[in-house]
Amino acid sequence: MKIFDKLFKKPPRNTKPALTLDGFYPWYTQFGTNIYASDVVQQALKCIVDEMKKLNPTHVRYMGNDPVPDTESTIQRVLEQPNDLMTTSEFIEKITWLLLLNYNAFIIPQYYTWIDDKTGAERRRYEALYPIKPTQVEFIEDESGALFVHFYFLNGYDTTVRYSDVIHLRYNYSVNEYMGGDLMGQPNHEALLGTLQLNYDLLQGVAKAMKASYAVNGIVKYNTLIDDGTVERNLQELERKLQNSESGFLPLDLKAEFTPLERKTSIVDQNTLKFIDEKILRNWGVPLAILTGDYTKEQYEAFYQKTLEPLAIAYSQAFTKGLFTPRERSFGNRIEFYPKELIFMTVTQTLEMINILSPTGALFENEKRVALGLRPLPELEGKRYMSLNWIDAENAAQYQTGEKVNVDVVDENKTVSEV
Numbered sequence: 001m002k003i004f005d006k007l008f009k010k011p012p013r014n015t016k017p018a019l020t021l022d023g024f025y026p027w028y029t030q031f032g033t034n035i036y037a038s039d040v041v042q043q044a045l046k047c048i049v050d051e052m053k054k055l056n057p058t059h060v061r062y063m064g065n066d067p068v069p070d071t072e073s074t075i076q077r078v079l080e081q082p083n084d085l086m087t088t089s090e091f092i093e094k095i096t097w098l099l100l101l102n103y104n105a106f107i108i109p110q111y112y113t114w115i116d117d118k119t120g121a122e123r124r125r126y127e128a129l130y131p132i133k134p135t136q137v138e139f140i141e142d143e144s145g146a147l148f149v150h151f152y153f154l155n156g157y158d159t160t161v162r163y164s165d166v167i168h169l170r171y172n173y174s175v176n177e178y179m180g181g182d183l184m185g186q187p188n189h190e191a192l193l194g195t196l197q198l199n200y201d202l203l204q205g206v207a208k209a210m211k212a213s214y215a216v217n218g219i220v221k222y223n224t225l226i227d228d229g230t231v232e233r234n235l236q237e238l239e240r241k242l243q244n245s246e247s248g249f250l251p252l253d254l255k256a257e258f259t260p261l262e263r264k265t266s267i268v269d270q271n272t273l274k275f276i277d278e279k280i281l282r283n284w285g286v287p288l289a290i291l292t293g294d295y296t297k298e299q300y301e302a303f304y305q306k307t308l309e310p311l312a313i314a315y316s317q318a319f320t321k322g323l324f325t326p327r328e329r330s331f332g333n334r335i336e337f338y339p340k341e342l343i344f345m346t347v348t349q350t351l352e353m354i355n356i357l358s359p360t361g362a363l364f365e366n367e368k369r370v371a372l373g374l375r376p377l378p379e380l381e382g383k384r385y386m387s388l389n390w391i392d393a394e395n396a397a398q399y400q401t402g403e404k405v406n407v408d409v410v411d412e413n414k415t416v417s418e419v
Contacts, residue, residue, distance in 0.1 A: 041279055045100050051308055052096045053089040055317065055337040063330035070333075074126045075323055078336070083128040089235075093130045096311070099169050100284070103181035106151070107131050108159075109323060121327055129167070137185070139163070139178050164332035167322035168312060278340040297346065304339070312337045347372070361386030 005062040059076040061068035070076055082091040099105040110128040115121070136152040138158070147163040170180030172187075179185030278288055285307035295303070319335035345353065350371050359364045365383045366376035 028124045030331065038280070041284075043291055044281050045097070045288050046283045047286050048307060048311075049093055049096045050286060051304075052311060053093050055092060055312055055315070057088065057092075057315075057335060057337050060334050060336050063335060067334070069334065074124075075078075075335070078126040078129055085251065091129065091131065095169060098131060098133060099171050099180075099311075101187070102133075103171040103180050103187045104137075104185065105169040106134065106149075107169075107322070108161055109165065109167065113407065124325075126323070137179070165322065167318050169318050306353055308339070312339055339408055358385070359389070360388035 016029055036040070057079040059070045059073050059079065061069075061070055080088060082088060086094065092127060095105045095107060108130050109126055111124045111126045114123050114125075116123050132153075134151040135154050138150040138152075140148050140150055142148065148160050149163050149166055149168075150158065150160045152158045173180045175183045176185045182188040226314065229319065268402060270390065277291075279289060285303070287295070287299055287303060289299045289302050315337045316335055319337075320333070323335060324333045354363065354368050354371060363384070365380040368375055369380070
């Protein structure tokens with residue numbers, strides 16, 4: 001497809017393998033996904049992915065400690081429409097699946113550069129963000145020591161990208177210098193596979209027990225002495241009667257007596273199966289209550305802080321590093337993945353939040369309506385109210401002693417936007 005043509009680039013000349021402290025050649029094969037065959041693993045990962053899709057990636061500039069959204073930047077536009085194939089939620093869903101299954105996810109930004117005439121700095125105009133799924137990854141460096149990543153794909157294509165231009169997300173980043181996962185840059189699911197095999201064996205045993213319990217329905221006792229040939233003929237006749245008895249009644253003569261067997265299926269106890277499920281879910285930090293959807297606010301908050309928040313922080317830092325030059329980062333440019341839609345609050349708690357923030361003018365009127373599930377109103381667009389019972393902390397002493405304070409007088413009937 002032509003939309004991918006700009007992604008495939010030739011490697012620079014005179015390259016060599018990048019150095020590693022452990023002496024291994026930095027060539028990694030992507031990546032095992034055999035655990036995905038387990039329905040419990042699929043459900044656990046889907047819980048994480050579905051929540052991560054709710055994140056809102058935003059380009060902000062920090063003015064001191066105050067993040068100011070930059071809604072006009074090309075980066076913000078590309079975050080809202082990553083590429084021609086994906087919406088923002090689909091883009092986040094894609095990279096999260098890749099990350100959790102492979103412990104590594106790579107995203108290649110497509111951009112154009114030019115030199116600012118005033119500052120002489122390099123500027124970038126971003127066009128798209130493409131998550132990729134390479135089959136092999138090789139880290140190389142040129143003569144100047146600049147690090148590159150050579151990607152190989154299943155269809156035979158390959159491309160080389162400067163590592164500083166790649167958004168690289170790593171999960172369980174530990175013993176390998178470049179990749180998440182184990183020493184070879186791959187997911188190490190050996191312990192998990194043992195638990196999955198145990199779970200599979202238990203379920204197979206349950207299935208076999210249920211089949212066995214229905215294999216024999218009863219015993220036919222013949223009240224006469226008969227030879228083997230007669231027994232065989234009688235069994236065939238009994239099976240024929242069972243198959244033809246549409247009414248559910250079995251016709252037998254006086255010589256035969258049918259005794260039904262009571263069906264008792266011995267199934268693995270519920271606590272054992274629950275223990276196995278929770279043991280699998282612990283690998284991903286997903287409580288059983290989250291999986292079933294029967295969770296409390298406290299359980300969701302624990303799930304967010306333990307599992308989702310570390311991923312959101314990793315996404316923010318990886319995107320900031322990959323999309324901004326060091327000079328741009330020095331001016332406070334960041335990518336923040338805001339979790340507003342993930343915050344689970346009751347109506348009472350939402351009202352408390354509104355009551356706390358409203359006096360400071362931190363909420364627009366339509367934001368209050370949306371927080372309560374009400375649709376925004378056109379007549380409230382851009383309106384924001386605040387209390388007059390507040391004063392700048394730096395002027396508090398002067399205000400109390402009656403000294404003149406250089407503050408603007410605010411009419412109670414005017415909104416903050418009108419002052």
